[in-house]
Amino acid sequence: MEDQIEALERSADITGGGQINLANLTDGLRAEREQGITIDVAYRYFATPRRKFIIADTPGHIQYTRNMVTGASTANLSIVLVDARLGVIEQSRRHTCIASLLRIPHLVVAINKMDLVDWSEERFLEIRDQFEEFLPRLDMKDVKFIPISALDGDNVVTLSERMPWYHGPTLLDHLETVHIGSDRTLDGFRLPVQWVNRPANPADPELHDFRGFSGQIAGGIARVGKKVIVLPSRLCTTIKEIHTAQGAATEAFSPQSVTLVLEDDIDISRGDLIAGLNTPPGSSTELQANICWMHPRPLQPGRKYLLKHTTQTVQAIVTSIEHRLNFTDLEAESTPAELALNDIGEIRLKTSKPLHFDGYASNRLTGSFILIEQGTNATAGAGMLFAPKELVKPEYVDFAI
Amino acid sequence: MHSYHIDHLQFLETEAIHVLREVTAEFERPAMLFSGGKDSICLLRLAEKAFRPSSIPMPFLNIDTGHHFPELNEFRDRRAKELGAKLIVRKVEDAIAQGIAVPAPGEVSRNRLQIPTLLAAIDEFQFDCSIGGARRDEEKARAKERFFSFRDGFGQWDPKNQRPEIWNLYNTRVNPGESMRAFPLSNWTEMDVWEYIRQERLEVPSIYFSHKRCCVRRHGQWLPVTELLPPKNGEKVEELVVRVRTIGDIISTGCVESPAATVDDILAEIAAARVTERGSRADDKSSEAAMEDRKKAGYF
Structure with missing residues (x-):
């Protein structure tokens, strides 16, 4: 936009020797412009006639990995930028690995600065091979390699005439057409109860007995008449009414925010889970997870934290550290003494109350948690749960009368 | 056959409702900033949807600089009345008279002076979370903001040391004296608002x-x-x-x-x-x- 370019020119005239610096467009903090680095995620928005986009511009430096994880955790697609002159560096491996751990469904490797390697197909293939060496060790389903030069926009929006050997889509073409519709979980109904909706002193007498359960559907489809199980009580009931942002409905699905009214009067509070009776989750106090550590005070076995999972916060103790991931060779080191800031590893935990959960691989929302340090309230870690060893067994449940 | 697809505006709506409910569930004394501007009008609509059939379970707060467009204040008062909501207005000129806000010599703008006025209002009512209509696409420092923005005992934002915000798991915990600002419209653009x-x-x-x-x-x-x-x-x-x-x-x-x-x-x-x-x-x-x-x- 013109006023933003004008602001860049203004600062260029004063501090930049006349050269405008496009990074200052997203490096919105004084400390970032001062040091010429990106510290925290910047969100940018644009729309094309085909799609609307939210870009999370995340830092590359290892010191700010936690901010990269913040930006990546909600993404449908990640773009790893590689400098064609440098090829794969530790940062490329780290970012690809984090994208895979977070299960971002789509990855684009954009090989940039092709102008500086003479638009060479050979160099492009070389870098692709460097990626192919470690990609099989990660769980990535959809990876696309695109040679670009951001300087003049080659293969960014329009196909480059200087790389006739490339026959794939441009970056924007790919972003506009990649299929993201099936990235959500539509089986296994899950509603973590966020808030109990009970009107105080309603003018309408019909609302005196209204008791709704509000929350964002974390998986699957809710239908009026559907049998559900409530955890932890294990009582079963039926969905009576569904209220969505658009009004009353006969069905609703993930990720809609809804309010449900149930047939039976059961004790349900924030933190409880309403789940489909035929597709129950796991429920346990003993958990296994991958974790990104985000706090300067290292994670050690025996440490206690608050654990927030969906809408429930419980106490948790780390019982053991199984592995630590080494980003240089992507190998796992067994039983390290601790996980330091920006480390990723596998841990075991015990919680004060059971979590009702799915494996992160099958549901990002019911399979994730954060650890909070008591006292400072710092967000210290981001965890991704392993699939439950056993599921809640519906045959043991009681039906509400 | 149902397509089970939500469009971009529905996605933004569902995300904002989730944030609004999280505020109500996790804080004891939240408030919603309502100016009558276009963003806070959307916020109000989202809050109606998030809590219905209950009414919006928090008061509205507005910091009146005394330099508002009169059309805006008229609109603000009327909408609050229609919704039966409690509207709290705190004025910069009162804060100046009480010595809470001190203008620099010759300072005409009330822009800076809203800050101590707002902080004094948060302190007066002990609000632990205030919801605002700020959007990341407005400005490049705002582009760095989290949905839940932690403020220390002085009301300060520390941009170099923000809490990581992963998935939709918001860490809303604050100690006494500290507070939170919540921005349900973080991902909305000017176009989305209209x-x-x-x-x-x-x-x-x-x-x-x-x-x-x-x-x-x-x-x-x-x-x-x-x-x-x-x-x-x-x-x-x-x-x-x-x-x-x-x-x-x-x-x-x-x-x-x-x-x-x-x-x-x-x-x-x-x-x-x-x-x-x-x-x-x-x-x-x-x-x-x-x-x-x-x-x-x-x-x-």
Whole structure:
């Protein structure tokens, strides 16, 4: 936009020797412009006639990995930028690995600065091979390699005439057409109860007995008449009414925010889970997870934290550290003494109350948690749960009368 | 066959409702900032949807700089009354009289002075979370903001040390004296806001639409001529057909020449715009870090 370019020119005239610096467009903090680095995620928005986009511009430096994880955790697609002159560096491996751990469904490797390697197909293939060496060790389903030069926009929006050997889509073409519709979980109904909706002193007498359960559907489809199980009580009931942002409905699905009214009067509070009776989750106090550590005070076995999972916060103790991931060779080191800031590893935990959960691989929302340090309230870690060893067994449940 | 697809506006709506409910469930004394501007009008609609059939379970708070457009205050009071909500207004001039806000010699703008006024109101009512309509696409320091923005005992934002915010798991914990700001519209753009206003048929103050107004040209902007902003020597007052794109104080809000008389006209105008919304706000142009500095001091 013109006023933003004008602001860049203004600062260029004063501090930049006349050269405008496009990074200052997203490096919105004084400390970032001062040091010429990106510290925290910047969100940018644009729309094309085909799609609307939210870009999370995340830092590359290892010191700010936690901010990269913040930006990546909600993404449908990640773009790893590689400098064609440098090829794969530790940062490329780290970012690809984090994208895979977070299960971002789509990855684009954009090989940039092709102008500086003479638009060479050979160099492009070389870098692709460097990626192919470690990609099989990660769980990535959809990876696309695109040679670009951001300087003049080659293969960014329009196909480059200087790389006739490339026959794939441009970056924007790919972003506009990649299929993201099936990235959500539509089986296994899950509603973590966020808030109990009970009107105080309603003018309408019909609302005196209204008791709704509000929350964002974390998986699957809710239908009026559907049998559900409530955890932890294990009582079963039926969905009576569904209220969505658009009004009353006969069905609703993930990720809609809804309010449900149930047939039976059961004790349900924030933190409880309403789940489909035929597709129950796991429920346990003993958990296994991958974790990104985000706090300067290292994670050690025996440490206690608050654990927030969906809408429930419980106490948790780390019982053991199984592995630590080494980003240089992507190998796992067994039983390290601790996980330091920006480390990723596998841990075991015990919680004060059971979590009702799915494996992160099958549901990002019911399979994730954060650890909070008591006292400072710092967000210290981001965890991704392993699939439950056993599921809640519906045959043991009681039906509400 | 149902497609189980939600469009972009529905996605933003469901995300904002989730944030609003999280505030109500996790905080004891939340408040919602309501100015009557277009973003807070959307926020209000989202809050109605998030909590219905219950009424919005928190009071509204507005910091009146005394330099507001009169149309905006009229609209603010009327909407709060229609919803039966408790509206708390705290005035910058009262804060000045009480010594809470101290103007610099010759300082005319009330922009900086809203900060101590807001912090005093948060303290007075012991609000532990205030919900605002700020959007990341407005300004580059705001582009760095989290949905839940932690503020220390001085109301300060520490941009170099923000809590990581992963998935939709918001860490809302604060110690006594500390507080949170929550921004449910973080991911909304100016275009999304107007599309939502159209979809929900929301009423907005008349100054967003084309009208006649006397303006002077100053620092590349058309500023409205009022008692607070009389023309300087040599400045020519012109009556123009204008509208406002973003509303701040009457002395720092630039008007844009526009014939847009309906929401559809405004949407067409934004789609073709070459200048961002905040390009018409003098308070943002005072330095490259103007917004960051104000936010660090406790501003929204």
